[in-house]
Amino acid sequence: MQAHVRLDESDNVVTATRALESGSRIESVAVNGLVPAGHKVATVRIPTGEPVRKYAQVIGYAATDISPGDHVHMHNLEFRSVDQGYEFATNLRPVPQPERCDTFMGYRRDTGQTGTRNYIAILTSVNCSATAARMMATHFTPERLAAYPNVDGIVAFVHGTGCAMGGDGTGFEALQRVLWGYARNPNVGGVLMAGLGCEMMQIDWLIEAHGLKPGPTFRPMNIQDRGGLRKTVEAGIATIEEMLPLVNKARREECPASELMVALQCGGSDAWSGITANPAVGHACDLLVAQGGTGVLAETPEIYGAEHLLTARASDRRVGESLLDLIRWWEDYAERNRGSMDNNPSPGNKKGGLTTILEKSLGAAAKGGTTPLRGVYRYAEPITSKGFTFMDSPGYDPASVTGQIASGCNLVCFTTGRGSTAGYKPSPSMKVATNSEMYGRMEEDMDVNAGRILTGDASVEEVGREIYEMWLRMASGEMSKSEAQGLGDFEFVPWQIGAVM
Template sequence: MSEVIRLHPADNVVTAARPQQAGATIDGVSTRMMIPSGHKIATAAIATGAPIRKYGQIIGYASVDIAPGDHVHVQNCAFAATDHDYDFGTDLRPLPPATGDTFMGYRRANGGVGTRNYVAIVTSVNCSATAARRIADAFGPEELAAYPNVDGVVAFVHGTGCGMAGDGDGFEALQRVMWGYARHPNHAAVLMVGLGCEMNQIDWLLDAWGLKQGPTFQAMNIQDVAGLRRTVEMGVEKVRAMLPVANAARREPCPTGDLTVALQCGGSDAWSGITANPALGHACDLLVAQGGTGVLAETPEIYGAEHLLTRRVADRATGDKLVGLIEWWEDYTARNRGSMDNNPSPGNKKGGLTTILEKSLGAAAKGGTTPLTGVYKYAERVTAKGFTFMDSPGYDPASVTGQIAGGCNLVCFTTGRGSAFGSKPAPTIKVATNQRLFDRMPEDMDVNAGDILDGRATVESKGHEIYKMFLRVASGEVTKSEAQGLGDYEFVPWQIGAVM
């Protein structure tokens, strides 16, 4: 392993591959202090106000004069808002199509293809959360053992649905989430449970989206059924009737083009943009070549890198949508007296990330190199094939909830600091950015991208490994997060707007 990593010839910083003591000679300069692993070292003098470059891009500006060999971090690297002249469609690199790869999935009557086979209980409002949980809890391992093709009965509960405007961004986003989970291909059957008087009415959802009740789709309200106890009893009866139908589903060969993968990262460190994220990007390229779909999200975490994505848009309208999202978020944070640089988190900074610009440049690498074919609202149904983008906050549970509602039937989640995240109904594959994390959390990490740093793997070989895991997990292989039972509490619809 090299002592440092230089990512672009134009960079004026390098990344320490291992801790460096004061006085070490690095890239032709002498370190002036101890530099932690993953942190940046100046390789040239950087005057106050001058740009600091990594990945060949600006990640911040010197807040004081920086000498060669200095530790470059929060004490001397300042954030400033981006101001890009956007180019559109100037970096299009389509891949030759590939065919032949398959996985064993569940074909649904509505044309979707599932990677899991759950019975879901979806709530319209916080007031029906207890009922939904009690219904799901009624189905323990002994009863479910009689239905080996059913992955479980899961309740999707949340803390909103009332005390909100009956129209606008927040209401529409919640309705899209509910519709997306009600029609998700990883659900064999769905029971929707509401209270009855809430703002987010189930009947409105059924009318708006044309959902019809039948053997595998039912809805009820606590007030109509006559109370919590009776609702739970009736809900258990309904789910018990759904289980044999759900159990009749069988896996069959499906083309890889039927996979839609959520591209996520959380608990990032400096290695995220060097190992795991580019490797996931290569896996996304392999998926796209097979006709599949990758969905990048977390709009605040592409801030400062969005100009690289606009160069990849398949058409100008798609590029304008992406820029419009960036402008919306700038206004959203400003009116809430926040900053786009509220991220990185303390853990991200401890891992070597300094500004949101630096974090975004690494995060965007998850999207690979192919053209950007579509940009979607939060939880909007993703219909385009190829590499796409969905608006969402950087908060992982809320972001993944939107991606799953949009149709993602797999999630791949990179992490450098460590994560205990998992999701239902779409299983999460977790990729460690460094060897130390992989060794420290072996029960949580599915893939080790840390071996890229010491030359035992390349970005391309690791990307191929991740892609092959897509196919195995889609076919039923259990991920580390599934084995630990994660996913019951990670359903978090993005709550936009005033709580009233």
């Protein structure tokens, strides 16, 4: 394996594939000092203030004069907002025709959607009902559920908000969409919604606003109306016991791959994310889109600096402008909270070789593949477009995936370079490792090793096909490694926007 990777001839930095000692040579340039694996090395002189390029794009500006062979990182590379020249619908590649129509074994729902799992969800309107919900869920041990083999489990989705928030603001509306979206997600066969009774997020309002209809598999209750915690827990357990035989009637049947909606995520990223795992997931997304399925990219702060690549792929100007509206909102959001769009990357990202949000975003956007961008959606808004789409969210993974599942995603694909182990019930989550070293260290948690791309043992397309085929198997019931270890009960984190009063 070469000691470095050059991503484009126009780049003035390359990425070290292994730790380099002072005096090592890269492209006839002597390295000046120790450079960790995954970090950048300048191959030409870059004067102060001049752009540093990787992926044939600007990832920052030289904070000091950078000499050939210098380690390029936080000490000499600075972030600046980049004035992009936006184009719309100028890079519309045709969606390839599939060689065959792929299928999976899923649960067809009355809503017309198709599930990959069959859970009963206990949703809480407010933090005050979280304990009651947990008590209900923990009652249903594997032994008690053994008689219901078609039910994947009882999950309590609890959160830390629902009150002391504005009743007509962005945050209130987002939480409503999350709760409604989980109640309607095709991986949920039955819902018990538990509240306190006096909270801002009134269950009756939610039912009325979103057309939810109480019935045998959708039951609401409040602690105050039921007469306290113990009585509520007992009533909730009895209600779920009534639901179980009904939810257990669901049977898997053959369904087209077009019914899959995959949340495309990355977390604990490193320098290899944009070189191995994310492009491989992008190829898998292209394969899914060719089948008529849907890929959902999110994390708006983590496309910042790469949004011009997505507007060029927008199916029309309206879609592209919708994406730019989100970028402008985030710039204002960061400014009014006295932050910076460059507050992301995290310390772990930087240790792995990423320096600025521009560099991170260029790699993160690769998860979206190459097909046209068909739609842009608010956080947790129902996604109705087929093909490659985008949903607004923060870069914080649990909050972002929560929104994607609320938007309808029935699978999650998560790339990681540092090593993330999270799961996201009710949708199974697979992990794609960006490098072989981490994969070997955390093999019990990683489903696919995209590090083979770096060593030349597999191509982006081969790993992408492997990822896509695992999506079909997971959709048919195969457990991912995180799912098999029981992860996914504690990663429900609705994005809390706005003032807490």
